[in-house]
Structures are given as C-alpha cells and as structure tokens.
Amino acid sequence: MLKLENVYAGYGERLVLEGINLEVGDSEIVCLIGANGAGKTTTLKTIMGLVRPQKGQVNFNGDMLATQPVNRIVQAGISMAPEGRRVFGKMTVLENLEMGAYLRKDPIGQDIEEVYRLFPVLKERAKQPARVLSGGEQQMLAIGRALMAKPKLLLLDEPSMGLAPLMVEKIFEIIRRIWKTGTAILLVEQNAAMALEVSQRGYVMETGKIAMEGSAAELRRNPNVRKAFLGRAGERR
Amino acid sequence: MMRKLVGIALCGLMVSTLFLSACSSAPKEVKIGLVVPLSGGSAGPGINLQRGVMLAAEDMNAKGGIKGMQVKVLSEDDESNPVKTVNAVKKLIYEDKAVVVIGSNASSCTLAAMDVAAKAKVPLITPSSSSDEITRQGNKYIFRVTASNSTQANALVDYAVQQLGLKKMAIVYASDDYGTNAKEAVVARLATHGLTPLAVEAFQPKDKDLSSQLTKVKATGAEGLFFLAMYDPCALAAKTLQQMGYMPQIMGLGALTNVRLVELAGDAAMGIINTQMYVPEGKTEADKAFIEKYKAKYNTLPDYYVALAYDSMMVAAKAIERAGSLDPQKIRDELAKTKDHPGLGGNLTFDETGDVQRSVKIVKVVGVNPPKYEVVWPK
Amino acid sequence: MGRSDLFVQVVAQGLAMGAVYALIALGYVMIFKAVGVFNFAQGDFMMAGCFLGLWLVSTGTIPLFAALVLAVLLSAALGVIVEIVAFHPLLESPSRSYLMCTIAVGIIFREVAKMRFGADPLRFPNYLGHGVIKVGGAGLSVQYIWITTVAAVVVVLLLWFFKRTKVGKAMRAVSEDREVARLMGIDTDFNMRLTYAISSALGAMAGVLIAPVFFAFSEMGRSFGLRAFSSFVLGGTDSIVGAVIGGLLIGLMENLAGVYISTQYKDVVSFVVLIAVLVWRPTGLFGERGEQRAG
DSSP: OEEEEEEEEEETTEEEEEEEEEEEOTTOEEEEEEOTTSSHHHHHHHHHTSSOEEEEEEEETTEEOTTSOHHHHHHHTEEEEOTTOOOOTTSBHHHHHHHHTTTOOSOOHHHHHHHHHHOHHHHHTTTSBGGGSOHHHHHHHHHHHHHTTOOSEEEEEOTTTTOOHHHHHHHHHHHHHHHHTTOEEEEEESOHHHHHHHOSEEEEEETTEEEEEEEHHHHHHOHHHIIIIIHHHHHHO | OHHHHHHHHHHHHHHHHHHHHHHHTSSOEEEEEEEEOOSSTTHHHHHHHHHHHHHHHHHHHHTTTBTTBEEEEEEEEOTTOHHHHHHHHHIIIIISOOSEEEEOSSHHHHHHHHHHHHHHTOOEEESSOOOGGGGTSOOTTEEEOSOOHHHHHHHHHHIIIIISOOOOEEEEEESSHHHHHHHHHHHHHHHHTTOOOSEEEEEOTTOSOOHHHHHHHHHHTOSEEEEESOHHHHHHHHHHHHHHTOOOEEEESSTTOOHHHHHHHGGGGTTOEEEESOOOOOOSHHHHHHHHHHHHHHSSOOOHHHHHHHHHHHHHHHHHHHHTSOOHHHHHHHHHTOOSEEETTEEEEEOTTSOEEOOOEEEEEEEETTEEEEEEEOO | OOHHHHHHHHHHHHHHHHHHHHHHHHHHHHHHHHHSSOOTTHHHHHHHHHHHHHHHHHHOSSOHHHHHHHHHHHHHHHHHHHIIIIIGGGTTSOHHHHHHHHHHHHHHHHHHHHHHHOSSOBOOOOTTOOOEEEETTEEEEHHHHHHHHHHHHHHHHHHHHHHHOHHHHHHHHHHHOHHHHHHTTOOHHHHHHHHHHHHHHHHHHHHHHHHHHHOBOTTHHHHHHHHHHHHHHHHTSSOHHHHHHHHHHHHHHHHHHHHHTOGGGHHHHHHHHHHHHHHHOTTOSSOSSTTOOOO
16 A cells, blocks of 8 residues: 655755655554654655655555645545644634545535544534643544544554553554554554554664564564563563 | 056046036036925925926026026935935035025924024025024024915914904914924914914824824814814825814915825815915916916926925025125125015015015815815905 | 713724724734734735725726725735745744845835835725714714724624634644644645735725725835734734734724823823733733744
8 A cells, every 4th residue: 555665855954764665555554663763753744745755755556655745645545643643722623623624525524423433522522622632632633633534544643642541542442443444554653562562563763764674473572672662561561 | 567557547537627627617607505305205395396496597597697607506305304404505515615505395404404504604595494493593594485484374363363253273283393383373373362272282293193183173163273284194184074074174384285285185175275475376477477487397387385496596596696796695695685576476575584574375275176276365 | 072972983983993903903913823923014015905906096997996806806916926925935934034024025015115106195086985974973984984894894704714614724724733734635835825815905905995084105004004013912913803802902092092191192002001911911912822933
C-alpha cells in the first residue's frame, strides 16, 4: 500500500531523514519506534506532504506522493492524528470532526455516528469547545477527526503521549478496533512495549535511518531493542 | 601631465563662468521673492497666489517693466510650515538678493518669517495672512494686503446682527494662529453689540470629525455659527450639520469663499456667507482685463487669492518705481506711503502699522451646481 | 434641544461612528487571527476602496450602487493581490518583518492615492440622501442610520459565515493551527487570500459608507484606522464580537467625552479608557490569547 524508497528529507539545510525505506501493507498495522529526534515525526510529515522529500519516492498504491500537495494526499486516502493532539481548541468537538471531513463531498452524518460509537464521550461533548476536553478525550477527538477523512491508511503520532496509564490502555484498544475495520495504520510511539504489542511489524529508527525491521514478535525478542526501548516494562512482561 | 590638464580645464571653467555671469547681469532686473505653500494641504491657495503674482509681473514686463528693469519672480514652497517659511525667506533675501518678498499664506508662517525680513531690512508683503498679531508687533517691514481678522470680523458681525437680525451666536474655530485670532476678533465685536456667544468650541486643524463640537452648538440652539477655519473643515461642518438636521447661518472670515467649499459640501454649502476682498464681478476696466487674461490662461475665474497676490505685486512695483532704486530700505519707505492704490477689490492704503485700510465685501453662496456667489454687502 | 435630546443625539452619532470603526476593526481581527500580526495597512485598504469607488463613479458609465459594490469587490481583489505579492512571501518570516511590510504597503497606498487624486479631500457622491429623522429634539441622519444598519448586517453575516459555512469554519481552523488545517486537506494559501479579500472588502465598505459625510482623502486610513485599531485592541484582537463592541465603545466614548467633558479631551478620554481596560484585562474585553503569534 505505502512504500517509502530511499527518502531523504529535512528542514532547510538540516537533513533529518537520510535514506528511509519503509513499507506498510494493505490492512497492516506497523509501528515506528526510536529515540527522540530519530526522525519519526518527520517521516510521517513527509508522507503527508508537510515536509518535501529532497530525494526518494513515496509510493501510495501506485501514486507518487512526493510532489503532491497535502490535500491531494488526503484525498488519496491518508490522514494523520498529529503529535500533541492539536485539536482546534476554540471549535466545538463536532466542528473538529467536520474539519476532518473537509475534502469530502458525500454526506458525513453516518461517519460522525461511527466516530461517536467508537468514542461515546465525544457525542456527550459534541457542542463543547475542544479545549475543555481532557487530554485523553482530545486524543480521541484527534483520532476521530483523522478517521473522518475515511482514510485507507491512518498515521498516528504518539497517541499515548502524556496520558494516564488507564487511558493509554483504552487508546490502544481503540487503535486495535480501528485496524480491525480494515484501516491500515502506521503508528509512531515512544511507548515501544505497547506499540509492539498491537503491531504486526515494526521499524526501529536511529538518527534518520532505519536501524532494524522485523515482525513485532522478533523485535520484542531482540536484545538490543529490549535494552534500548523496552527497559523494565519489557522485562516485566 | 594629468594635473596640468585639470588646471587648464578649471581655468577655462572659471573664465566661462565669469563671462556668463557678466552677460546675465547686463540687463538690470528686479528680483521679487515669493514664498507660498505649493505642495501639501494648502497648495490650492498657494498656487493661486503664485498665479496672481506671476500675472502681475507679466503685466508689468509687458509694459516695459519697472523703469526699464524686468521683473523676475523667484518662487519658494513653504508647505505651510513656518520653519520652511523662515528658511525660504532667508534664502530669498540673502542668496537670491530679492528686494521685496511676498508671502506667506498661513498667519503662522508669516508671523515666523517677519523677524527675518525686519532683520535684513527687506519689506515683506503678505497677500492673505489675516491674523491681527501680524501688524501688532511694531515690525516696520511687514505690509498686509488682505483686511485683518478684526476688520473682517467687524464687518461680518455688524452685518449678522444689524442686517440679518441674528442674536443667538456660536463660534467653532481651528486652534491655530488664524482661528484663535479670528475667534477673539469676533467675540470682541459681538461684545460691542452686547452679545456673548452661547458656545465657543475649538478643534484641531487635523480633526476629521467635528460632530462633538457641532452637537454642542446644536444644543445651544444658536441661529448663527461663526466658522473660523479653512474651507475644507467648513465643508465637513456643513455636511455634519445637515446630518443633524440643524441649519444655522454659517459665517466665515475670508477663508470660506473657495469653490472647493461648494464642491465638497454640495447643497449643504447653500447660504454660507463669508467676508471677501475680491469677487470677479468685472465692474471696472482693470478688473475686466484681469479676468479676461486670467481666464484665457487658466480657463477658470480668478479667486480672491489671485487678486490679493496681483495687488501685492502691483503695490510693490509702484513703490519700487517711486523709490527709483533697488534699495530695500527705500522701497519700504515708499511702500509705507501707499495711499488709495487702485487694487482689484478696491482702494488700498497702508496705515503706520503696515495694515491695510480697505473695504470688505460679504458674499453668499447662492448656487451649488455650478457654484455661484452673490455680493450681499455692501448693497 | 433638551438634555435628553442631546443625549440621544450624541449616542446615535457615537454608535454610527463606532459602527464604522467596528467594520475596519473586523479587518484587523481577521488578519490577526490568521497571521498573528497587526495589519497596519488595514486603514489604507479602506482608503483604497473609497477611491476605487470614487474613480468608478467618476467614469459615469456605471450606475452608482453597482459602482460601490464593484469598488468593494475590486478592493477584495486588491487584498488578494497584495497578499500574494507582498505578504505571502513573508508568512514564515519573523512577525516583525511581516508587520513592517504592512506598514510599507500602507505608505505605498497613501502615496499612490496622493499622486493620482491629490492631497486635498474630494467630494464623494451622497448616495444615502440627507434626510433627517426627528426623535424629539434630536435629529438622526438617515446616513448614520444606514451606516449603522449596514455595519450590523455585515457583522451578522460574518458571524454566520464563520459559524455555519464550511469555508468559514475552515478559516477558523487555519487561524488556530495552520499546519493541522493543512492535514485536514484545507488549502491554507487559498484561505489566506480569502482572509485578505474579506478584510479589505470590510475596509472598503467602511470607506464608501463614511465618504459621503467625511469625504475621500488619502490620509483617511490613518485617521479612522487609528480609532479602529484602538477598538480592535480594546475588543481583544482576536474576537469578532470584541471588535464590534470595542468599536461601538470607542465611538460612544469619544462623542460623549467630546460633548460632556471637552472636545479637546475627546481622544484623551478614549485612550485613557483603553489603557485602563488593558491594565485590568491585558487580553482586552473579549480576547483569549493576547498578543502571541498564531501557530
């Protein structure tokens, strides 16, 4: 479905990605783990077209995305819940969801109901401005908003960041449910243990390069991964 | 080698300069300085003043100049800024060697430049500055061709009280030298009729909204409003009053008779009266010729600025002729003796302060499209 | 005219002027929300709209009202062109560069107007009539009633636009977070142009509304723009309702102060109130984020 081939990208003079090769298959869930500053978020932004690759290709079902504007990429079927949630705080929950469906011309009522079924709390708060929501609720809204575009591939950037453990469990449960409906997911996470648990495959990034890749089970067993990312959490399991 | 060449070139240049200057000074000419606003907000009056002076100079030169000497007018722009007026007058006197300076328009500018003229002992003739202060300072080198604010105020107030029968009066004035002085003159004359204005309101010359001032005037129910400022704010005031559905008799001192007042205010300008030194009526032969020439050249009727400037130039020319000399001191002494000079708007006589003794007309806006005026006083 | 009549007169005039300030202030709000920068050329967009109207009317080939509508539309187009040529290249630059650019654009507008139309005020056709409605002893001018009505209609339309239409909502989204708005598939460049189109159209509307009373002159953007800027700051810089309330308050205050205190102090009073409000509430009456730059 998605294939990054030898992608180089960065901000101005500063190169962040130095030859990324990455693949997400149809209805696959893949995670991308790595230390802070390894280039995980930049990878997602490059896929979305927010950052332009200087070299390499982003192939999505045969579409070459590297030179297309963001709205064409969204239309092609990729959407993203950004790091830090970044909901539109002054707009209502419902308006946030409507923005997620901005490019769609078909009726969206049913999809809003779908999101409400996934996140019942959003229905209760539909008319409230998004800034009054709790962190977990805002994360749900960010994911719901991304789902409103009816993506074939959903990019999630640190969905568990800053959330209480109970809420983290809940979010991952929902991620699993979304994947089961047939949406492919590329997940960027600090919480490598959780990420490897829900994912089928994973990539490990180190300073702009893919250092390792493999099935989630392989990576969980890999001593280097255990040492660097799983730490006590990994040993406990 | 190089140095030698430069030396020769320089010598050649010097010789030719000497030769040229000797040539140009051969026919004697009379240099008259002119300082008026030619750009900025007051450029309108300034340009007309310049045209009047130029027209008079052309007339003189066509008749052979002053005692055979051609008149040359040197113009400077002061942008209605007193600092620039002072600098311009200094330049005209010390660099250009003008023997008489005509200018400026705004009272503030003329007041600032007067001392420079006195120090240099060169006469300064202001065609249109009407503040009383100008001739109250004991300056022996200043002469004024327009009637002072008090002369105009006396005529206007008398007309309003005696002919129009107005009793309830209000004043709105610009808080500059002209407006403040005009206000004092009107208040003083009203007092001689036993009247006190019901409202006296000031505004900054730059104000673009006069509704507060005019609302206060409306609240007093005044029948007559003395509007003592230039024509642009008066047009705004007339419009604003029309907005309020309140139409007092608007009266002004000199500054309001400008076509632009009517152009800007439209029918709100109807009925405004204003003192005036000159109206292009063509009642005398000299006036007829003046109007003809002006129309031929500029395709419009001359206004009072043109006439005042024309008269200023002519008064100066006559004084130079009588003095028979280009000594500014002698010219000043002859200027001071000017008596019953037949000006375009009536006879001019300078008193011992340099102020003019002349008649004042009162004109009324009676038509808007095209603008039309009628002299309502003297009848 | 009695005391209560005077009061009615003053309040009516204050509200009419306030409505004009509010229209201009709305333009400031739109740009501030979108870019996080004060658009110091806003008043000059108003002047430009006014002269465009005057120019179209003077051609004599277009009916008056069509000319005025066309002037507002052309001003919107002018806003778009200026955004593309002057402002867009600076979008990612420090906000001080953007700010300086708005000042420069304002100066260029004024100088061009001066070259083309001169420095003197010009008469603007009085298309609103000058009827006066008597309310007791007070006279309420039809023009002022029109100005206030048009401003009120525009504000309601604008609020509806932002609350109910997809494009309006997208503009709010862009003003909150430009990058995430792009993730939604919103064309933020188009949005920015639309923002400039609307804000300069608002200015032009204010311009053609007041010109019949106050004439058209090249410096009008500065004299009215300054009051509108105060309204915008008083209202809280990022609130539409705030700009409207701020404009009405400034209009009322300067008229009340001018009549009941002294005309010499009318500006002083509004600025003292403005400063007092900012000390008490640094974000202005309805502001939420004060003066930080939008994301």
